[in-house]
Amino acid sequence: xxxxxxxxxxxxxxxxxxxxxxxxQLQQGQLVDGIAAVIGDEIVLESDVSExxxxxxxxxxxxxxxxxxxxxxxxNKLLVYEAKxxxxxxxxxxxxxxxxxxxxxxxxxxxxxxxxxxxxxxFRTGYEMKNAIEKIDTDTYYGQAKxxxxxxxxxxxxxxxxxxxxxxxMQLPEVKDEISLAQIMIYPKLTExxxxxxxxxxxxxxxxxxxxxSFESQARIYSEDEGSAANGGLYKNINKGxxxxxxxxxxxxxxEGEISEPVESEFGYHIIQLVRKSGKVYDARHILLKATPTDxxxxxxxxxxxxxxxxxxxxxxxxKDAAFRYSDDKRTKFNAxxxxxADGSSKIERxxxxxxxxxxxxxxxxxxITTAFEDEDNRRKAVKIVKIxxxxxxxxxxxxxxxxxxxxxALNKKRNEMVEKFVNSKLxxxxxxxxxxxxxxxxxxxxxxxxxxx
Numbered sequence: 001x002x003x004x005x006x007x008x009x010x011x012x013x014x015x016x017x018x019x020x021x022x023x024x025q026l027q028q029g030q031l032v033d034g035i036a037a038v039i040g041d042e043i044v045l046e047s048d049v050s051e052x053x054x055x056x057x058x059x060x061x062x063x064x065x066x067x068x069x070x071x072x073x074x075x076n077k078l079l080v081y082e083a084k085x086x087x088x089x090x091x092x093x094x095x096x097x098x099x100x101x102x103x104x105x106x107x108x109x110x111x112x113x114x115x116x117x118x119x120x121x122x123f124r125t126g127y128e129m130k131n132a133i134e135k136i137d138t139d140t141y142y143g144q145a146k147x148x149x150x151x152x153x154x155x156x157x158x159x160x161x162x163x164x165x166x167x168x169x170m171q172l173p174e175v176k177d178e179i180s181l182a183q184i185m186i187y188p189k190l191t192e193x194x195x196x197x198x199x200x201x202x203x204x205x206x207x208x209x210x211x212x213x214s215f216e217s218q219a220r221i222y223s224e225d226e227g228s229a230a231n232g233g234l235y236k237n238i239n240k241g242x243x244x245x246x247x248x249x250x251x252x253x254x255x256e257g258e259i260s261e262p263v264e265s266e267f268g269y270h271i272i273q274l275v276r277k278s279g280k281v282y283d284a285r286h287i288l289l290k291a292t293p294t295d296x297x298x299x300x301x302x303x304x305x306x307x308x309x310x311x312x313x314x315x316x317x318x319x320k321d322a323a324f325r326y327s328d329d330k331r332t333k334f335n336a337x338x339x340x341x342a343d344g345s346s347k348i349e350r351x352x353x354x355x356x357x358x359x360x361x362x363x364x365x366x367x368x369i370t371t372a373f374e375d376e377d378n379r380r381k382a383v384k385i386v387k388i389x390x391x392x393x394x395x396x397x398x399x400x401x402x403x404x405x406x407x408x409x410a411l412n413k414k415r416n417e418m419v420e421k422f423v424n425s426k427l428x429x430x431x432x433x434x435x436x437x438x439x440x441x442x443x444x445x446x447x448x449x450x451x452x453x454x
Contacts, residue, residue: 040081067441083146094237100134102227109226151415164410177350180390182337185329188293188301202262225288233285240280301383305372
C-alpha cells in the first residue's frame with residue numbers, strides 16, 4: 001500500500017503517466033522491442049514499462065516494482081480501448097491528426113532541417129514520426145476522456161477526508177519548502193507606427209500573392225507561426241470554435257480561395273485564405289507576423305506596472321483589484337492573480353519556481369512585490385510584477401495546514417477505486433494477453449484470467 005500511495009501522490013495516477021509517456025516515445029522513435037501486453041487491440045511495449053519507471057524515479061518515487069508499472073499501463077490501455085467504443089465520447093481523429101501535423105512542424109522549426117530532426121528523435125521518416133505523435137495524442141485523448149467519464153461523479157465528504165488522513169498519515173510524504181505567489185502580467189502594447197508596419201508588410205505579401213506568388217511559398221518564407229509555416233500555412237479540419245475569434249470570423253466570411261485583409265488577434269497580425277468549408281469544418285491557410293514588442297514598448301509596459309506597484313504599496317489599490325483590472329493573464333486575473341501550483345492549489349514548491357521569477361524574488365519576504373520585469377508567457381513577450389503571498393516551510397502534512405491537499409488525495413483514491421471497479425467489470429469480456437516475462441507478477445486485478453476473444 002505504501003508504494004501504491006507514493007505513486008498516486010507523485011504521478012497523479014492517470015494523467016501523469018500519459019504526460020511522461022509522450023517524451024519517452026518521441027525520444028526513442030517507434031521501438032520494436034517486444035510486446036509486454038495486449039489489451040483488446042491496444043498494445044503495451046516493454047519500453048513503455050521501462051520509461052514509466054525511469055520517469056517515476058526522476059520525480060522522486062522510490063518504487064521500482066516493474067509489475068506495478070505494467071499494471072498501471074494496462075489499466076490505461078483498457079480505458080483507451082473502452083473509450084473508442086463509447087459513443088458518448090466524440091471521435092476526434094481528424095482534429096488529432098491535424099494537431100499531430102502541427103506538433104511535427106513545430107518540432108521541425110527547432111532544427112535546421114528535417115533530416116537532423118529525424119536523426120535526433122531516431123525516426124526513419126517524417127511519416128513514421130507523425131504517426132507516433134498521432135498515436136500518443138490519440139491514446140491521451142481517449143484515455144483521459146474515459147477516465148473523466150468513469151469518475152465524473154466522484155466526491156468526498158469532510159468525514160471521508162479525515163478518515164483518509166487518519167488511515168494514511170504515516171505514509172504521507174513531507175511537504176517541501178513552498179511559496180504562494182500572485183502576479184499581474186501584461187503584454188506590451190505595440191505603438192500605432194509598429195502596428196502599421198506589420199499591416200503594410202502583410203498587404204505587400206498579399207499583393208505579391210495576387211500577382212502570381214503562391215500563398216504556400218509566401219507562408220514558408222514569412223509566416224512566424226511555427227505550427228503551420230513549414231506546411232505552407234495550412235490548418236486542416238478546423239472545427240468551428242477551435243481558433244481564436246478574430247481568425248475564425250475572418251476565415252468564415254471569406255469565399256473559398258479568397259484572401260482576407262490583415263486581421264489582428266492576440267498572437268499578432270494575419271492574412272488568411274479560406275481553402276475549403278464544409279458545414280462547421282473548414283481548411284485555411286494563414287501568414288502570421290507576431291506582435292513582438294520593441295525595447296521601447298517593453299519599457300512602457302514596465303513603467304505601467306511599476307506605477308501599479310506603487311499604488312498597491314501605498315494602499316491606494318489592492319493587488320487583487322489591480323490584477324482583475326489590468327492583468328492580461330486570463331488564468332489568474334479572476335483569482336486575485338494567484339499562480340496555481342502543480343496540484344491545482346496556490347502552493348508552489350520553491351525549487352520549481354521558474355528561473356526568471358525565482359531570480360526576481362531573491363531577498364524578498366512575505367508581502368513583498370517585485371519591480372516590473374520581462375518574462376515570456378505562451379511564447380509571447382510579457383512584463384510582470386509578482387507578490388509573495390505566503391511562505392510555507394517544509395513540514396509533515398497535517399489536516400490543519402494541508403486540508404485541500406489531503407482532500408485531493410482522498411478524491412484521487414476514490415477515483416482510482418471507481419476506475420478499478422470499472423476495469424474489473426470489463427475483464428470477463430476483454431481479450432488480454434501478458435508476456436511470459438511477467439508470469440511471476442501478483443497483479444491487483446485478475447489480468448491473468450483465461451482471455452476471452454470476442
